[in-house]
Amino acid sequence: MKAWMEEYGRGHKMLREAIEGISEEELRFKPAPDHWSIHQIIIHVTDSEILSTHRMRKVLAENEPLLYSFDQDQWVDELRYDVLDREQHLQLFESLRLSMQPILDHLTEEQAERGGVYPDGLRFTFKQLLEYRVQHIRGHLAQIERVRDAYRATQS
Incomplete structure (x- = not known):
């Protein structure tokens, strides 16, 4: 659990490093019409992170709360990710992670096992939700690298 908490705390730095020095053209490049750009990622x-921070806090503060997901592709389209400010979002991501740090620093084993339930009946503990947040960043860092590879292939 300690390793998950440490990596969770480095998530913002990992995202920043992944896009450091990338041109705006590369940040906006989409490998295919139905694929996301690095900006959109x-x-x-x-x-x-906004929703996940809420879920994790609910699990710690309420008894077996109901948890919700979202349609990520619909959010990309309906919220017009292309016109949103990437820097503001990176700052918000960092703030959300920092806001969880004191909670993680004082987390007990009992709290780590508290859970919440999704409408389909699946139950997740705080520990599982935290692990998923780490895996989520890892997955999107790999996705950023794939988009970068696709962009470089178009430049050759």
């Missing part, structure tokens, strides 16, 4: 990661 960053906005998505932040929107996902």
Whole structure:
């Protein structure tokens, strides 16, 4: 659990490093019409973090709360991620992660096992939700690298 908490705390730095020095053209490049640009990935990661921070807090504060997901592709389209400010979202992501740090620093084993339930009946503990947040960033860092590879292939 300690390793998950440490990596969770480095998530913002990992995102920043992944896009450091990338041109705006590359940040906006979409490998296919139905694929996300790096810009859109960053906005998505932040929107996902907003909801996930809420879920984790609910699990710690309420008894077996109901948890919700969102339609990520619909959010990309309906919220017009292309016109949103990437830097503001990176700052918001960092703030959300920092806001969880004191909670993580004082988390007990009992709290880590508290859970919440999704409408389909699946139950997740706080520990599982935290692990998923770490895996989520890892997955999107790999996605950013794939988009970068696709962009470089078009430049050759």
